[in-house]
Amino acid sequence: MSSDVAAPVSVPTDAPPSILSPAYRATTIGMVALISLHAFEALAVAAAMPTVAHELDGLRLYALAFGGTLATSVIGMTLAGRWSDQRGPARPLWLGLACFIAGLLVAGLAQHMPVLVLGRLMQGLGAGAISVALYVLVGRTFPEPMRPRVFAAFSAGWVVPSLVGPGISGLIVQHLGWRWVFLAVPLLAVPAALLLRPALRNLAPASAAPGDTTVVRWAIGAAAAALLLYIGGQQQGWAALALLLPAVALLALCSWKLLPAGTLRLRRGLPSVIALRAIAASAFFGCEAFLPLLLQRERGLSPLLAGVALSLGALGWFSGSWLQGHQQRGWSRRQLLQAGALLMCVGIVITALALHPSVPLWLALAGWSLTGLGMGLVYPSLSVLTLSLSPPAQQGANTSALQLSEALGVATTLAVSGSLFALFLQGNVIVGYLLTYAIMLALAVASVAVARRV
Template sequence: MSSDVTAAAAAPADVPTPSILSPRYRATTIGMVALVSLYGFEALAVAAAMPTVAHELDGLRLYALAFGGTLATSVIGMTLAGRWSDRLGPARPLWLGLGCFIAGLLLAGFAHTMPQLVLGRLLQGLGAGAVSVSLYVVVGRTFPEAMRPRVFAAFSAGWVVPSLIGPGISGLIVQHLGWRWVFLIVPLLAVPAALLLRPALRDVGAPPPSARNDDRVIRWAIGAAAGALLLYIGGQQQGWTALALLAPALALLALCSWKLLPTGTLRLRRGLPSVIALRGIAASAFFGCEAFLPLLLQRERGLSPLLAGVALSLGALGWFSGSWLQGHQQRGWTRQQLLVTGALLMCVGIVATSLAIQPATPLWFALAGWTLTGFGMGLIYPSLSVLTLSLSPPAQQGANTSALQLSEALAVATTLAISGSLFALFLQGNVTLGYLLTYAIMLVLAVASVVVARRI
C-alpha cells in the first residue's frame, strides 16, 4: 500500500500542477517561507552573537544552556502543536507558538541578566517547535499532494539565504546597533509574515478527532525535553561528571522516545515508522558533520572564521540544489529512489569531507564532499516530509509531522552529545583521532540511512 502511495506521489500528473505562487497559493507560500527564513536567520544570527551576549551579561556558565534549552523546549512545542492541530486545526497552535516565539525574543532582547536571556531562549524553543509543526499541517491541508514537494523545496530555499548572510548581518548588527537588536528585529518582520497566512488558516478546518490523541504524551514530551537538556549539558562536561549526566539522560530519552514516536519507529518497521526514523538518522549524520567542520577548518587547516563560514555555506547550497531537484524532477523517480540516492551521496560526501583532517588533501576536494553531503540531504529531507503527509490520514497529520520533527530533535541532540564527549577526550591529546571518531560516527549513521531508506 505504502509503495503505491509513494509511486503515485512521484508520478507526474496528467494535468499541469499549479505553481505555488499562483494567485490562490501566493500569500500562503510567501507567509510560510518568510517565517521559515526568519526562524533560520534568528538561529544562525544568535549563534554568531552569543559570545558577545555571554560576555556582556557575565553568563559563560549558562552558555551551553542558552543553546540546549531551545532544543529541549521545542520538543514540548512540537508535541503540543501536533495534538492540537489534529483536534482543532493548525491555526490556534500556530498563533500560540508564534506568540511564545516573539515573547521569547523580546525577553531575550531586553534581558539584563543571563538567566533572563535563557528564559527567553526557552520560550523561543517552545514557540518555534509549535510553529514548525503547524506549518507542516497547513501544507498538508492546503496544498494538493502534487504541489507539496515544491513547497518543501521552497522551505529549503528559505534556509539558504539565512545560512549565507545571517552570521554576517548578525556581526554588523552587534557591531553597530548592539546585540539586543539581533533578537528584537525578528518580531518586527514575523508578525506581517504570519498575517499573510490568515486566509489559509480560516479555510483549514479541524478533522474528526483521532483516537491517537492522548494527553499523556505531554508528560512524555516534558520528560524528553528534560532528557535532551540534561544530555546537552552532560555533553559539555568531562570525566565522571559527564557519565553521571549522560547515562540517565540517554535512558530517559530512550523511554520517552518509545512513548512519543509511532509504534515500530525504534524497530525500523517498514512504512511510516521507517520514514520517521530516517529523519532522525540522516539529520544526525548531516548536523553532526556540520558541528565539527568549522572547528576542523579553522583549527587544523588555518581558515579564518569568515572563510570557514563561507565553506559551511556550501553545504546549504548543496541542500537547496538537492531539494529543488526532488521538487522539479521529471524522470518519475519514486520517493524511495530519491531517498536511497541521497543517502548514498551523503556516505560519499562524508568520507570526502573527513579527509580534510589530512593536510595533504586539497581543501577544494573536502569542500566538494561537503557540498555533496548537503545535496544528498536535500534529496532526503523534503522527501520525508512529503511521505509523512502522504502516509497520514488528515486526522493524524499533526501527530505524525510532530513525530517526524521530534525524531530529528532527539536524534541530533543524542548524536552531538555523544560525539562531543568523545571528541573532548582526545582534545588535549591525539586530536586527529578525535576527529576521525566523530566522522566515523556520522559515516555509520549515513550508511544506516541507506539501509533504512530501502525499508520505506
C-alpha cells in the same frame, strides 16, 4: 466529503500547478518568510551569543542558552501536533508565534543572563509549535503533487539566512547592539504570519477525538533528557558519563512513548520514514558541527572562510531539494532517498579527508557540497512521505513525531560525539576527529539501509 475536513484549494487543470499561483501565493510567501526568520534568528543568535554572554556576565549559562531552545521545542512540537489534529493548525500557529515573539522580547530586553535564558526557552517552545503547524498547513492546503515544491521552497528559506545571517548579525551587534538581534525579528514575523490568515480561516479540524494527555508528561521528560544530553556533552570524564547515561535511558523511554509504534524497531512504512529523519539529520548536522573546528584548527582557515565552507553545504542542500521537487525522470521517493543517502556516504568520506594536510581543501569542500546535495534529496522527501502516509486526522501527530525524531536524534548524536571528541582533545586530537566522522559515516550508511524500508 465530510463537513469537518477542509477542501483543498482547486488548481486549474489546464495549467501546471504552481506554489506561487494566485490561489497559493500568500500562503507560500507567508510560510517561507516565517521559516526564513526562524533560520535567521537561530544563526544570528549563534553569532551574537559570545557578545551577549560577555556583557551579561553569563558564560556559565552559555550552553543552556542554546540547549534550552532545543529542549522546549520538543514540548512545542508534541503539543502542536496533537492540537492540530483536534482543532486544526490555526491556534497552535498563533499561540506558537505569540510565545516565540514573547521569548524574543524577553531575551532582547534582558538585563541578566538567567532572564535571557528564560526568553530562549520561550522561543524554543514557540518555534517547535510553529514548525509543526506549518507542516500540517501544507498537508491541508496543498494537493499532494505540489508538496515537493513547497518543501523545496522551505529549504530555500534556510539557504539565504545561512549565507547572510551571521554577517548581518555581526553588523547589527557592531552598530546597533546585540539586543536588536532579538528585537528586530518580531517586526517582520507578524506581517509574515498575517499572510496565512485566509488559508488558516478556511481550515477545520480533521478529527474531534480527544487527545492523549499523557503525551505532555512524556514530552516534558524528553525535553529534560535532551537538555541533560546537551549539558552532559559539555562535560568531560566521569561528569559527562554520569549525565549522559541516565539522559540516554530517559530519552529512549520517552521516544518509545512519543513516536509511532515500530519507529525504534525500523518497521516498514511510516515508522521507518520517521526513524530515517533522525538518522540522516544526525549524520549531516554532526558533520556540520565539527567541520568549522577542523578547518580552523587543523587547516588554518579564518572564521570567515570556514563559514563560507559551511555555506557550500547549504547550497548543496538547496540544490538537492530543488531537484527532488522538479525532477522529471519519475524517480520514486524511495529512489530519491537511496540516492541521497549514498551521496551523503560519499560526501562524508571525502570531507573527512581534510584531516590529512596533503589533501587539497577544495576536494574536502566538494565533499561537503556533495553531502549537502544528498541531504537535500532526503530531507524534503521524508516530509512529503510523512504527509502522504498520514490520514488527515493524524497529520499533526505524525508531523510532530517526524520533527521530534530529528531533534532528539541530533541532540543524542552531538552529545555522544562531543564527549568522545573531548576525551582526545588534550592528546591525539586526530583520533577524536576520526571517531566523530566514523560515527557520522555509520549513520549515513544506516540511512541507505533504512531508505529501503520506507
